[in-house]
Amino acid sequence: MRAETVPGGGSPANDSLYEDHKKVYPAAVQGTFRKIKWGLLIACLGIYYLLPFVRWDRGPGHPDQAVLIDFPNRRFYFFFIEIWPQEVYYITGLLILAALALFLMNALAGRVWCGYLCPQTVWTDLFLAVERWTEGDRRDRMKLDQAPWTADKVGRKAAKHALWLMIAWWTGGAWVLYFADAPTLVRDLLFFDAPLVAYIWIAILTGTTYVLAGFAREQVCIYMCPWPRIQAALTDEWALNVSYRVDRGEPRTSMKTAEKLRAAGEDAGDCIDCRQCVVVCPTGTDIREGIQLSCIQCGLCIDACDNVMDKVGRPRGLIAYDTDINIERREQGKPEIYRFVRPRTVLYVAVIAIVAAVMVFALTTRATVGVNVLHDRNPVFVVNSDGSVRNGYTVRILNKDREARDFVLAVEGLPAGAHLDVNGPEKMVDGKPVLSVEPDQTRELRVTVLTPKGTPLPTSTPVVFSVRETVTGETAAAKDFFKAP
Structure with a gap:
């Protein structure tokens, strides 16, 4: 509230920056x-x-x-x-799909989400x-x-x-x-x-x-x-919105006056200014003033107006879902046209289909086993007193299944004569360690690779750590390097 002095020394007048809130009493309607x-x-x-x-x-x-x-x-x-927790990207995908679906609904029928869902x-x-x-x-x-x-x-x-x-x-x-x-x-x-x-x-x-x-x-x-x-x-002139058809409703007048005007051959709109469209609106919006921010496009004013038109013997549809284009075309005497398929809607549908396809593909092809390898950083390698070179790794095997499973650990690309040492394997199969991982757990183990003295080594040799599930054969792999002087 702000006070202003009236010119001429009058008493101060209060000008409100905002309209006073009035309680809305929506009436019941059938339709x-x-x-x-x-x-x-x-x-x-x-x-x-x-x-x-x-x-x-x-x-x-x-x-x-x-x-x-x-x-x-x-x-x-x-x-x-x-x-799983590491698959938060699925949540991101669902949010993207929800936003695009909302955009598509808006492009087709305005705030239909607000009015119904x-x-x-x-x-x-x-x-x-x-x-x-x-x-x-x-x-x-x-x-x-x-x-x-x-x-x-x-x-x-x-x-x-x-x-x-x-x-x-x-x-x-x-x-x-x-x-x-x-x-x-x-x-x-x-x-x-x-x-x-x-x-x-x-x-x-x-x-x-x-x-x-x-x-x-x-x-x-x-x-x-x-x-x-x-x-x-986001909306455009092709989107359906709850609209008062001005071309048919104006000039508005009472029912008796409208009958007299029509009998005299003069223009009379179908709107009898009964305000039923306003009293049934849950936000108190007068749709006859055009599309407004407060209109949630619920269609209740359509039901109210159709009921009144039935009573006064006029055609339904004075208020209806319509487009700006059609309102203009009717005023010009042109036929109505609807264009639901247009670049905007095609783009939304295409992006929705692509995102959904990517999510379905990722979901149906995802693995239930994972492996991560972390090379020792300090030191990167160790030269033993006998001239052999040793590299240390921390290997983590992830079992995403709801059952305990056994995995065979293998390393490919090791230098000739290299020896692999793993702490705590349950058993060996063909010289390779087998490790058990509990359901929904990660098992961490130390792996050491040792090359004999005199083995010719580059400063960096690519190696691949892989795990294979003993029953289903499902595999996972991670790349790293064997370092040498």
């Missing part, structure tokens, strides 16, 4: 897009709340939860897919349904807020907030179930035997869900979320 939103809401919440309880058999001794982020064992399980929209819709059930529709809620506090008002408000908190609590509780065996954790939570961190995260997520879905609502979409501002830079 095609409302049904779509209900279907997606049930599907999304059903997946989120129930997925931790879905089982997937991975064999004895292994978790049978279909989707599990197993921090103690450093694993992420998604049905038949198992991701965004968690803020889904939970806000659920909270609004609870609010209507406990307090009534738009007019009833407005009257209730303005009415004095009575037992009925207290009861309705208490019931609403109790249900909100219950939903928010279960939202936080469902989240932590993805990090431990769900049935076990539920039992531990009920008997207060769960880890403290579980209760902390449930409390945090309960609070954020309760505040964001119950109170912040449209303010999250308008002020907190960056996507509306990014989306404006």
Whole structure:
């Protein structure tokens, strides 16, 4: 707030830099897009709340939860897919795919993600349904807020907030179930035997869900979320957006006046200025003023307008998903055209396909064994008193499998007459050491290579350390050098 002096010595006037916030009371509406939103809401919440309880058999001794982020064992399980900590690039790939999919959705139908699938929209819709059930529709809620506090008002408000908190609590509780065996954790939570961190995260997520879905609502979409501002830079005139068809709706007037104008042969728009498109909007946006940052493209104003058009005997579609191009073409008397396949969408689809193909290839061809070699640095080599040369290495064998396995260690490229010495092999096969590695473990061992006195040696000889699994034959290799004076 800033104060300014009125010229002529008048009293100061307050000019607000921001419009005062007005509570939005969205009215209930029935129609095609409302049904779509209900279907997606049930599907999304059903997946989120129930997925931790879905089982997937991975064999004895292994978790049978279909989707599990197993921090103690450093694993992420998604049905038949198992991701290891060193494979964080898969997470990067998934984030890239999600971003590209969002860009593609925007290029085809604007903020369709915001209107139907965004968690803020889904939970806000659920909270609004609870609010209507406990307090009534738009007019009833407005009257209730303005009415004095009575037992009925207290009861309705208490019931609403109790249900909100219950939903928010279960939202936080469902989240932590993805990090431990769900049935076990539920039992531990009920008997207060769960880890403290579980209760902390449930409390945090309960609070954020309760505040964001119950109170912040449209303010999250308008002020907190960056996507509306990014989306404006990504859309074009070919993208479908919820649009008020000005060419058909204007000049707007009352229904009776419109009938008189049409009877007199004068122009009259189909819009009767009933404002139903505004009162059903969850962000309070008047779509007749054009596409705005606050519009989440949910389509509820389309349902409201179609219902009004049915009542007044005018064609549906005064508000509809449309493109800027078609609005201009209709004003010019040209037929509508739609162009979903264009360079922008082709590029997004191509990049999505490439990234997905790379991830699938990497996932299906990845190895379950690895080997790393670290050459001694100080000293790089040792000349013994008898004239022989010795190099030392630290070899790490990684077993990514869920079963203990045996590996045969071999070194190729050693100078003639060189002798390989390994500490702690369980057995030897054809003169090569066999080493056992526990499941999901790395075994580190010291390897020494010794060349006899008088062996002609270059200053650096390439060598390859390889391991081979004794049952499946799976191999892995790492390159290094044998150093000499």
